[in-house]
């Protein structure tokens with residue numbers, strides 16, 4: 479992977495230093511990978527506009543000491559599914575390790591089948607026959623990604639209700 483172009487979904491993006499950004503991408507070939515976007519936070523950082531979370535892009539990636547995103551072009555966006563897609567990407571980012579491709583998850587995105595339960599299943603946490611981790615009832619309502627367990631409505635503690643909880 480010295481200098482290649484790939485289709486990718488933008489999973490996350492956050493500041494790195496004064497003006498740079500880190501971009502988390504999900505690709506067909508390499509699964510999740512994160513790249514460095516030089517000057518991404520500058521007003522005129524034109525690539526950054528293409529690299530918005532929920533966008534599908536063609537990216538050009540160069541790997542020297544680290545993976546650097548050197549070009550990006552927006553193809554489309556999952557904006558019409560915004561709420562669900564943001565949750566999907568947040569969970570994907572937490573469950574999927576870098577460099578482990580998963581064509582089933584890739585296909586969900588390609589078909590715009592933004593299904594949290596399928597993402598959980600493909601990641602090894604099938605909600606289908608899951609029970610609540612505390613009371614063992616079989617009607618689960620949430621997946622708590624910080625401990626990777628399912629809970630029913632009653633058993634999820636107030637303190638658990640942060641960015642790590644996903645309705646299923």
Ligand SMILES: [Zn+2]
Nearest residue numbers: 610613630633
């Ligand atoms: Zn319970």
